[in-house]
Amino acid sequence: MTETADTALHGVGVSARRPDATLKVTGEFAYASDLWLDGMVWGVTLRSPHPSAWIRSIDVGPALRVPGVLAVLTHEDVPGEKRYGLERRDQPVLAVDEVRHQGEPVALVAADHPETARRAAALVAVEYEPRPAVTDPRLATEVVRRQPVRRGEVFEADVVVTGEYEVGMQDQAFLGPESGLAVPAEDGGVDLYVATQWLHVDRDQLAPCLGLPPEKVRLTLSGVGGAFGAREDLSMQVHACLLALRLNRPVKIVYGREESFFGHVHRHPARMRYEHGATRDGRLVYVRADILLDGGAYCSSSPAVVGNAASLGVGPYEVPNVDVVATGVYTNNPPCGAMRGFGAVQACFAYESQMDRLAEACGLSPVEIRRRNAVSQGSSLITGQVVDSPAPLAEMLGELESLPMPGPRGRDLQDLRDLPGGVSQTTHGESVRRGVGYGVGIKNICFSEGFDDYSTAVVRAELVGGEPHVTVRTAAAEVGQGLVTLQAQIARTELGIADVTVATADTSVGSAGSSSASRQSYVTGGAVKLACEAVRARFEGLPPREALERSGPIEETRVFRHRPTYPLDPRTGQGDSHVQLALCVHRAVVDVDVELGLVKVVELAAVQDVGRALNPQALEGQIHGGSAQGLGLALMEEIRVRDGRVLNPSFTDYLIPTVLDMPPMRLKILEFPDPAAPYGLRGAGEPPTLSSTPAIAAAVRAATGLRLTRVPIRPEDIALSNHGEVSDG
Template sequence: MTETAGRTARETRPPGVLGVGESAQRPDATLKVTGEFAYASDLWLDGMVWGVTLRSPHPSAWIRSVDVGPALAVPGVRAVLTHEDVPGEKYYGLELKDQPVLAVDEVRYQGEPVALVAADHPETARRAAAMIVVDYEPREPVTDPRRSRNIVRYQPVRVGDTFEADVVVTGEYEVGMQDQAFLGPESGLAVPAEDGGVDLFIATQWLHVDRDQLAPCLGLPPEKVRLTLSGVGGAFGAREDLSMQVHACMLALRLNRPVKIVYGREESFFGHVHRHPARMRYEHGATRDGRLVYVKADILLDGGAYCSSSPAVVGNAASLGVGPYVVPNVRVDATGVYTNNPPCGAMRGFGAVQACYAYESQMDRLAAACGLSPVEIRARNAVSQGSALITGQVIDSPAPLAEMLRELEAMPLPPPRSGADLRSLPGGVSQTTHGEGVRRGVGYGVGIKNICFSEGFDDYSTARVRAELVAGRPHVTVHTAAAEVGQGLVTVQAQIARTELGVEHVTVATADTSVGSAGSSSASRQSYVTGGAVRAACQAVRARFEGMPAREALEKFGPIEETREYRHRPTHPMHPETGQGDSHTQLALCVHRAVVDVDVELGLVKVVELAAVQDVGRILNPQQLEGQIHGGSAQGLGLALMEEIQVRDGRVLNPSFTDYLIPTVLDMPPMTLKILENPDPAAPYGLRGAGEPPTLSSTPAIAAAVRAATGRELTRVPIRPEDIALA
């Protein structure tokens, strides 16, 4: 059930033209539901061969030798490559070029790529890869981030000098390593070109940055490395980094024939980054009536073996480390370190998720210590428009957090549990319980998330829009490099074109690198930045209509094409010693209430209901927006109760969906949503990025509800049955 408030008027356009503000149907919807959608793993070319990666079994070891002879002797094997065969630079990386294309002399995590095999059949390639003889000299891995002295980034935030208060609560919290768990594993097809370059058809989030990392490693100029987006089966941050891209291209260029690489599920767990595990210590001080005086926080993030986007994740954790609350005195220390654990990088929520779990757990402790309700303690300290974050940045657009909390609190609670239906109980129809040990709990969570890239990153997008007559009717083609990763961006681009040009027939061209960069499909930024670029290009086209209807203008002038870049307002790096600076473009808020039933004897949890209030500035597509809030809430539920990559001594113990559990439709409860529209005057259409904030606040809300039901402190997520039953 969804309710919206504060709707703005729709632009005037012809009847039947579904534009901004309406639930236009996704063009990929039917294909995906019927199983006919072409994902990158479905790519096929005659004459192609299959690539496979040999990976290290050790989290830390020297490589003394690599013997590829046994693999080359296997019939059907076309090539076996090691780091000595890399044609250009041997290292790449998003922020720091520290990651080898193939291991050079040593491996730093279990699963690091060591060699490549190409063969006529994927099973042949796998069998040959297993025959490569690598002489490893294992080393003692550094797996405890508290022992690491190799720092990726340290970011303090310092405000004020008063660190005494009437009421003080402290807590130590831990967040496990979560996987993005997209359903479509890494896959792509590399095709050598006649000009000596390569065309790569790939499931990714960031076409141009992939290209800019690939080209130096391949020893080619960027214009000879052409990327085209193929069907993406989910992303959530894990496709920002390279996986098999450079490997497929190396093999294709070596063999002068197409090469396809598709990871299986187990390899996917080793082939992409994960959410940073975190250890956090917080201290909150307040007046007796619950007004925050100070917050101290120590946030430690395990970045794993390579840098990836860890510096930006640390920056987010620091700048948003006390949440959307007014705090006059702050001492935050956020640190990311290298270890020999799997590399960590971008995942939905990007550093803000870990901090949110800790500071919201603290707000519940503070509420209890002050004798206030969880809603009241948050409302008394809530930011609003004009408030300053701990970085000194002033919130210059609507931020009605206190009102959102009151709206959430006023929503009716679900009715009491009926014991007649086993499906309503924790454990369900397995009949683990008949309700005798079941207790109900209610909890609240609040999250604040930055939208778009931060800290001075040159964040922009490019759009090319062409209007012409096709079969006598006006037709518009929108071309960007923005990756459709399942979020519905293709639909939104078409809606913007219809709104701005009043033309019903719109085609969104396949994203590729032949048009200017659109940046990454991450940071909840594409509707803002690529939406802004599409809008600007459409407005430039419309200006050339000279006030005439589209058909008349195109009959008179012929095809009209315009390309525009869109940049949001500038951001600035955080000061390295004080953490001060206007580091973020836009901020988004979401609040959750969770209702859970817990079998306190068996430790089983059933989430009965999730309710959420979120301010999105302006709704572009109501149905897609609801899907984003539901999806983000589901990933937050997974982090709260079930999702964790188990790593012991640097080794992953559960690289499969049998052992790594993700929420299914049976785990997700009914959701009640209230979506507010308080436009941001600086953003296109007043919109506010919406995909990530629900992931933040759903986790602490569920954890708080479980605490309320059990009376346990529960300072770690995911909460395991033994944390409840054996506490």
Template sequence: MTETATTTPTTTPTTGPTTGPTTGQSTGHGVGESARRPDGTLKVTGEFAYASDLWLDGMVWGVTLRSPYAAAWIRSIDVGPALKMAGVLAVMTHEDVPGAKFYGLEHKDQPVLAIDEVRFQGEPVALVAADHPETARRAAAAIVVEYEPREAVTDPRKSEHFVRHQPVRRGDTFEAEVVVTGEYEVGMQDQAFLGPESGLAVPAEDGGVDLYIATQWLHVDRDQLAPCLGLPPDKVRLTLSGVGGAFGAREDLSMQVHACMLALRLNRPVKIVYGREESFFGHVHRHPAWMRYEHGATRDGRLVYVKADILLDGGAYCSSSPAVVGNAASLGVGPYEVPNVRVDATGVYTNNPPCGAMRGFGAVQACYAYESQMDRLAEACGLSPIEIRVRNAVSQGSSLITGQVIDTPAPLAEMLRDLEAMPLPAPGPSRDRDLRGLPGGVSQTTHGESVRRGVGYGVGIKNICFSEGFDDYSTARVRAELVGGEPHVTVHTAAAEVGQGLVTIQAQIARTELGIANVTVATADTAVGSAGSSSASRQSYVTGGAVKAACEAVRERFKGLPAAEALAAYGPIEETREYRHRPTYPLDPHTGQGDSHTQLALCVHRAVVDVDVELGLVKVVELAAVQDVGRILNPQALEGQIHGGSAQGLGLALMEEIQIRDGQVLNPSFTDYLIPTILDMPPMTLKILENPDPAAPYGLRGAGEPPTLSSTPAIAAAVRAATGLRLTRVPIRPEDIALFEEQSGKRSGKGVSDGKRA
């Protein structure tokens, strides 16, 4: 099949192609087909304009001065040396914030610029604008700040400041024939998007400001910005610029308010672009976690109870930690039927970098622990990893530990059997093996003598869309008209295209509903109603639902005529619609009971690994996955989401961790913070099921996050199988594997007790 697409570049302050509008002309590709991404060619050829490519004549450059301390009092700030430098146009501190001095997603606890203290290394303290970025950087370094360092709270287990504590209580039986306990830890993972934070603020004639920004959530950015700038919301206008990945890190503000402050002060366009190191300090990360679990079961492996304590380090400010805690609590035992539960999920403040949204959003950390426990339970009961999971798997009609009934298809047992039936990759020859296929590749010092193979499994359950009573909706405006005598459709939403292919999906829906091939998806901005955040795997559901509803309203006005005849007779037709999913409710603060989630998605993984037990190196040989997506809207894009989510899970399992010592980040670069490359990703075998959710548009089920959950414990389990080590922490480091008691042949891990029979 031949596919074609064209792109119309038009974002005002840029030169070169941009994010939109994007037009898929004459493709005819609707829902269910692999429509070509209209931005794909530009991205592959390097012509796509990201936010860091923004440019306007007369613009100046902004730079942020950041704290070198994790915790300190600010005794004085002397900006004089910076102001004396040639080319410096402005220096601003907290005293220059024109409006509210604090912002935040859920609680407004984060200062625009530090006032009398800093609470994490990298906290913004002052701003500089200059006619050249290097001049701005030198000027920022010339600012003299007198700090009085104080003791930093960096161990969350010692913190007395709580973000949220969410218990879940169910049943009263906490004795069983087989009991396994374990303590688990998950390190701090970075979203590691390739496009750093960037934006361009342009002062407007009405006294407001136009901000061109790479973000996930245009309207919530605006709603935080406007009070800090002392402006009404209608004078703060945001337009989405090219986004080079997000994964949750762009939900919070970074440089948005700083660029706008400088632009309004100078009445000139101001651009801010973070370098890679600054990016590590300029956005939130995945919450590191410390977890203790106890699983009790019958002798034949039926779960009787689960106890869990989940501690999440929220860092210096709140961000979205309360919602992350809620997810960790409600999904804390996984997709298993458990009659008795005692879960306590707690988020605390520390002087570590702030943590917030990242793909999986609280469910990832718990999944690693409960899946490790299921493997321990299988061992204690003499069952296979698949069988223990099948015997306890939820299905439609089951209840979560919160009491919420799963009222849509949840064929977990079937998915596990499908995964089990997939052929395993053939082992390589024991002699003369190609070094490129071994752990460490050609750089290793052995020829495979100490390489051992392991197989592991992982299951994850993830909530889709926002939960706990959040007013989760999206708005779409659809206009149909004749252009050059041919029917044409323009779709306008505020939904952020962050690389997931949302622009493509919106056009596919319009083609399907209206039967018009020529569709333009306009640049996302705040000139249309909110679309919410591009997170929680929600945009195809909620924005897709809004586009579908608006298209249906347009089609109704065709009055049964073909599109061309209707538009010739009635002229341009435009309709705007909001779409909301079914209501959700907050968890009870004492019992954790409540229908808190909109939709639930399942993914299961099998990992095959080769481990060099002498060098501590791991190569993932294959990943196989089975996922139920309700309805496939775009097969190729869907496969990409599953591959991408699996890759981030692999990174958490084996290599990705922000190293922090006494509140100081030790590895803020892609030299020292490792992410998977094409050489680390194995071949993947996928089976995608379609069991429609009758409450969702087209029956779809959000698909971007679930693979991130289950790939991590599957890989960790495979490494355990290869080595015999307990391995209770991710990422697994080479020294975790290579340092063991070789002489006696014993291998034992820390933090997990042996399974016991009562």
């Protein structure tokens, strides 16, 4: 094979090796929880045990008398604004006169040892007056956002199917808990080293609460052990800074696993009612949908989640008549906000379940019903937005259907490890049935509805030891998705220089926005590309070394903005709200023990259009990872909440898929470039999370004959419901 320039440089289109790979595999990578400074002290947060209560008094005296305790703070010690928030500043730094959810921060303790701080926090005497909690979103009266999407007038059809669906509360379940180190500065400000997704918005929320100008609050990204949306909101950031400024000493806060469940937002649980009408040959005529999202105690990013659920509420299908209403409400349940898939996941489970029911009613296969209604380039979404780049859904479904199926189960000498439940099987496979299911998902890429979405990059080329070297600086958070690797690949491709350093992200550079919405390859990749092109232009056609010998160091800063978006009309839901749309389709094959209610996913197959694969290996990892989180939502992951209290805040009781739960995957990656995007790329991290869940649920339905309208599907949903004969698939 002839080596191209890009391949030689490990540039765009090549599976370049990640610079952090070896360190993470060997356990030497420095995460935020590993931070250390001489003289630092430890911070701990006291949290409410009640989902809803008045605070009548707080006595910090007993905690202050513990040897080693240096400070105990309450809301009275907050020097600036008492509240913060992503979209609405409704979340208190520390509870003032009430608590609205279990786990709400009430007081802070700093001590010379973390155990001392924890013991002291338990001694802070808080007098609560519990009050009735609103925990059923159907009874909630406070609305975060209500977004209808309406078009057309025909709501009658030959074939009509209805269904009510429910999605449980999923946790992002990142492996590195919230952590950071706040260091007071000589100028009266503070330097915060933290695991986050969004450096500048963290700063912009912190500064008013600390009573400081933004330039005196400096954030540097530390090692992040996963994010998936949960690090968009503040957690320990403001608390560590408050303690550091009070004590004039470095303060470190690291959550344990249980506290982490209370310290970040979760995926919105949803209740949805759908009605699909179609012609007898399966062409959609109309869709009605009512989507109710439980936002929990505070706003977070719920308005944007509601907008996504509404605008993508019927999926990637052509539907001339729609009446969709998405509503987010406040309750006294745990706060909910961003999680991979961001509102589109919940709707996808419902509309894909409906497409399967419609296929059955029309006598069509699950693939054919989707093919007949698939959007394509030039189609109009339910919001009136025209799909103006490739959307090869029909082709993707064909590719998926043509992928080989896994072999049949052996019926004689079966290995128990291949059965649902593994070696703990008690029926030895006689009640195991096989099922196949399909799922399709559509996800918006980048921020939507008029948000000023941009990224800034600084690129510097110079001679180091006589050889050309490039330094790339952005504020974009590397949260495990491989963004640092990609920035270096872009610099190598655009400048023809192999030696590239991507500096640690911090707020000394202009904002790069959040590492969410599958947007960083698009916007930060675009910014790095622009800055590199500006540097290359100053080479004036000379080779890099010769140009740099003549000119000295060259540095350029560029800001990348994608095309504008617009808010949805609050009455009709019409508007060009999204930048880019991405599609993924899944096929799931499962074995189900219908007596025990156990499920084994035998295989997942996925076809995804990515525009252009910038790093093929990292891309495959994103599809595997998104599929794993979709599997978790389908079969095991749920924060169980009863009367506003979390019942399972641990990885013992909150189950996430392990390597033993994930099946082999067949992938088919298509590349239909988007002409408006850098390199033609299409964000790829979120779409697999959408379509994997309904595909698995559909496969379980096929194996059991049950409707199964709620995820995660629990063993009792299968074993206790399965009273009739079940055909062996």
